[in-house]
Amino acid sequence: MLTNTATRYGAVARGLHWAMALLVIAALALGLIGKVTPRNADTVDWLQVLYSLHKTIGVTVLALAVLRILWALSQPRPAPLHPERRLETLAAEAAHWLLYGAILVLPLSGWVMHAAEDGFAPIWWPFGQTLPFVPKSDTIAGIAGGVHFLAAIALVATLAAHIGGALKHALIDRDATLARMWRGAEAGGPEAAGGHRRTAWAALAIWAAVIALPFASAGRQQAGAGVAPGQAEAAGWQVQTGTLGFEVIQMGATVEGRFDSWEAAIDYDPQTGTGEVAVTIDMTSVALGSVTDQAKGPEFFDVARHAQAVFAARIARIDGAAHQATGSLTLVGRTVPVVLAFDLDLADGTATAAGRVTLDRRDFGIGAAYPDDSNVGFAVPVEITLTATPQE
Ligand code: HEM
Ligand code: HEM
Known part of the structure; x- marks a missing residue:
């Protein structure tokens, strides 16, 4: 009962079909939810989980797809129950070829896009996040992303026809097409399906x-881009205005604090969304409501011994306005890894950034x-928060 015959789908084909149907539809739904979720500092954590799940399901689909295709090649295919309806039979067959293509093209293009991008949401597996022969490149990620998106549209259209067809067989024709795939029912004549070359070629x-x-549209964009030399280099930015605030919850009540004196050296390339930042904070400039003096004292910031704090990080664009600065913060003499999520908007040559991170005072022994x-x-x-303009 594991194998197919001309009149039935065996358990292996059915198990693979339904397991993959579930995974493909889940990957599709997660991808679409990710697409419509606004990307900013508030959603970045949740998007990371969503895309990690999306990618992990996607690479599982790829592994199963290889097994499934090898299995299908070794098996007879049950014949259509109404071969005399030629157009319908050809359409169903073309849809099957398109679906077989989708379970290869979607995960492969996604995987290439993922490998070409700087890390954001990892695939949850131990095999690394890169691919041999796929360098980190915005162009490659862009092309693979384009393939991924078009393939997703092709998949949605094909699935609508495929699922619609299955329902039509069950509800209108009232034949055993769906039952054959669902519970392995036997139906049809003794001849296995031959398959038409034309439908395979069309798919x-x-x-x-x-x-x-x-590929074609990336080529056009590059030809027309006309980037001035030097423009793609990370360039220095001068901070114009800014605030650096923090909150301490004391006996359940929030006390607002801030540092009035700090400097930031920023290199940032808007084209690649990458750069570096180093923020130097004058710890003696701290203000914390009525407990400012206590905050400066030896039990907390100990400014007499540690007059400066430094945050040094590499900037990477996550998507659109959403960025991350990944680095370390040295505070009261202790250095701790810190990831700052921030939104960055560029308008009229001025960059406006706003970000937040929650620190744990115990990490610094404060x-x-x-x-x-x-x-x-x-x-x-x-x-x-800060605004900055390009350095002259
Ligand atoms: C609720 C969702 C789905 C339903 C109701 C459904 C139903 C069916 C049925 C009834 C068949 C048998 C057709 C026949 O005997 O000619 C079939 C075959 C097939 N389905 Fe689905 N399907 C669903 C989702 C999917 C998904 C998500 C994929 C893959 C992306 C997929 C890929 C295929 C393929 C490739 C075949 C051909 C199997 C072969 O003959 O080797 N299906 N499906
Ligand atoms: C069956 C497998 C898969 C399906 C059906 C699928 C479907 C989708 C859909 C519908 C979207 C949203 C539309 C778009 O932005 O292009 C999307 C986005 C995405 N997918 Fe997949 N995907 C699959 C596998 C994968 C895999 C294996 C990876 C990576 C390892 C991946 C990485 C991504 C990424 C990074 C995005 C976000 C693109 C962006 O907006 O920047 N996908 N996917």
Whole structure:
């Protein structure tokens, strides 16, 4: 019962079909939800989980697809129940070829896009995040992303026809097409399906177009881009205005704090969305409501011994306005890895950035004499806003 005959789908074909149907539809739904979710500092954590799940399901689909195709090649295919309806039979067959293509093209293009991009949401597996022969490149990621997007559209259209067809067989024709795939029912004549070359070629032509179109449009964009030399280099930015605030939860009440004196050296290339930042904070400029002096004292920031804090990080664009600065913060003499999520908007030559990160004061040994979270909160949200213009 594991194998197919001319009149039935065996358990292996059915198991693979339904497991993959579930995974493909889940990947599709996650991809579409990701697409319509606004990307900013508030959503970046959740998008990371969503895309990691999306990619992990996607590469599972690819592994199963290879197994499935090898299996299908070794098996007879049950014949259509109404071969006399030629157009319908050809359409169903073309849809099957398109679906076989989709389970290869979608995960492969996604994987190439992922490998060409700087890390954001990792695939949850131990085999690394890169691909041999795929360098980090915005152009390659853009083309693979274009293929991925067109392929997703082709998949949605084909699935609508495929699922619609299955329902039509079940509800209108009332034949055993769906039952054959669903519970392995037997139906039809003794001849296995021959398959028509024309439908396979038609599906192949559609996949060739899906893959070729993004290449063609990337070529056009590059020819017309006319980037001035030097423009693609990371350039220095001068901070014009800015605030650096933080909050301390003391006995359940929020106390707002800020640093009035700090400097940021920023290199950022808007074309690639990458750069570096180094923020130097004058710790003596701290203000924390009525407890400013206590904050400067030896139990907390100990500014007499540690007059400066430094945050040094590499900037990477996540998507659109959403960016991350990944680096380390040296505070009261301790250096701790910190990832700052921020939004960056460019308008009229001015960059406006707003980001936040929640630190844990225990990582720096700050307030060790206050071991109770409800007295002086462990979590310290930090917010930074600034505007900057390119350096002359
Ligand atoms: C609710 C969703 C789905 C339903 C109701 C459904 C139903 C069916 C049925 C009834 C068949 C048998 C057709 C026949 O005997 O000619 C079939 C075959 C097939 N389905 Fe689906 N399907 C669904 C989702 C999917 C998805 C998501 C994919 C892949 C992306 C897929 C790929 C295929 C392929 C490739 C075949 C041909 C199998 C072969 O003959 O080797 N299906 N499906
Ligand atoms: C069956 C497999 C898959 C399906 C059906 C699928 C479908 C989708 C859809 C519908 C979108 C949203 C539209 C778009 O932005 O292009 C999307 C986005 C995305 N997918 Fe997939 N995908 C699959 C596999 C993968 C895999 C294996 C990876 C990576 C390892 C991947 C990486 C991505 C990424 C990075 C995006 C975001 C593109 C962007 O907007 O920047 N996908 N996918």
